[in-house]
Amino acid sequence: MGLLDDWHHCPRCGAPVEPAADRADCAACGYVAYANPAPAACALVVDGAGRILLTRRAWEPYAGMWDLPGGFLGEDEHPLDALRRELREETGLEVEPTQWFGAFMVRYGDDPGARWVLNLVWAAKVTGGEPQAADDVSELRWFARDELPPLEQVAMAEPLAVWLEQAEPQRLDP
Numbered sequence: 001m002g003l004l005d006d007w008h009h010c011p012r013c014g015a016p017v018e019p020a021a022d023r024a025d026c027a028a029c030g031y032v033a034y035a036n037p038a039p040a041a042c043a044l045v046v047d048g049a050g051r052i053l054l055t056r057r058a059w060e061p062y063a064g065m066w067d068l069p070g071g072f073l074g075e076d077e078h079p080l081d082a083l084r085r086e087l088r089e090e091t092g093l094e095v096e097p098t099q100w101f102g103a104f105m106v107r108y109g110d111d112p113g114a115r116w117v118l119n120l121v122w123a124a125k126v127t128g129g130e131p132q133a134a135d136d137v138s139e140l141r142w143f144a145r146d147e148l149p150p151l152e153q154v155a156m157a158e159p160l161a162v163w164l165e166q167a168e169p170q171r172l173d174p
């Protein structure tokens with residue numbers, strides 16, 4: 001199931017279109033739509049004690065589940081500006097990215113027709129602000145790595161899973 005599969009009419013002029021796998025061409029007006037993922041920016045915010053900040057989602061999809069703070073980019077918005085804006089809106093915190101972490105592909109919801117998301121993830125640190133859950137977040141919490149909820153209770157959890165693997169503490173005992 002792809003983004004354009006349900007398209008039967010051009011969104012600009014209303015003429016009938018037959019989408020191909022990755023694009024829909026309107027013969028009437030020349031409009032072309034591409035089946036691209038929706039870009040988002042998220043942060044792995046870690047404090048001086050090594051705890052990580054998770055947010056609880058207020059709305060569907062994944063309502064009530066824990067999540068990394070972040071969100072979708074505006075049309076002309078740089079991903080790092082989106083990262084700072086989303087963190088400010090959702091958590092009240094000013095953050096600065098400290099390191100690029102990775103790009104992740106994920107469906108936005110469990111519906112088979114759910115939109116594909118290109119999730120751009122940075123490590124980040126808090127530089128100011130007062131923590132306050134707001135916008136599409138109902139709760140904020142800092143988790144030590146041994147206090148994290150099971151990954152099944154975390155929405156779109158792959159970046160967190162990779163972070164946990166990479167940050168695995170060195171075992172000193174033989």
Ligand SMILES: [Zn+2]
Pocket residue numbers: 010011012013014015026027028029030031
């Ligand atoms: Zn058209």
